[in-house]
Amino acid sequence: MPNEKSAGAIIYLKEDGSNIYLILYRKAHDKYKELWDFPRGLVENEKENETALREIHEETGITDAKILSGFKETYTIFFRNETGMVRKEIVLFLAETKTKLVTLSDEHDDYKWSNHEEALKLLTHKNSKDALKKAEKHINGLLTNFL
Numbered sequence: 001m002p003n004e005k006s007a008g009a010i011i012y013l014k015e016d017g018s019n020i021y022l023i024l025y026r027k028a029h030d031k032y033k034e035l036w037d038f039p040r041g042l043v044e045n046e047k048e049n050e051t052a053l054r055e056i057h058e059e060t061g062i063t064d065a066k067i068l069s070g071f072k073e074t075y076t077i078f079f080r081n082e083t084g085m086v087r088k089e090i091v092l093f094l095a096e097t098k099t100k101l102v103t104l105s106d107e108h109d110d111y112k113w114s115n116h117e118e119a120l121k122l123l124t125h126k127n128s129k130d131a132l133k134k135a136e137k138h139i140n141g142l143l144t145n146f147l
Contacts, residue, residue, distance in 0.1 A: 007093070009095040011096075012135070014096075022112075023036050024036070024039055058105055062097050070138065073131040094138060100113065
C-alpha cells in the first residue's frame, strides 16, 4: 500500500480578545468531495513545518504565519485512488498570523474566519475537529501561563 505524508496548520489570529480560525472551502469536483478544512499539502523533500508554511502561503497568500511550539497533531487516514488504497499521515501544526486578508489559490473556492464553535460546525472531518479542539486548549493554556 502506498504511503503519503501531508502537513499543514490550524491558522488563527486574535480579534477583539478572541481566537478566530481560518477554514478553507473546496467545492466538490472531479474526484474530490465538498470540504471545509485547514490548509495542508504533500511533504516535498522538506521538513513538515516547512511544508506547513509553504502550503499556508500557496493556499492563502499569508506570509507572516508563525508556527507555535508545543503543538503537533498527527493522524492517519486511508483512501482509495485510481491505483488502490493509500495510507496518508497528516500532520497539523498551530500557526498564528496577524494577516486577515486571504488570497486563495485555485485549489479552494472560499474561506472563512470563524470562532471556535463556528469552525467546529464547518469542518468536514472529525480528525480536523478534534485537532481544532486541542489547538484551542493549547492556546488557552498558553494564555493561562502568562497570567
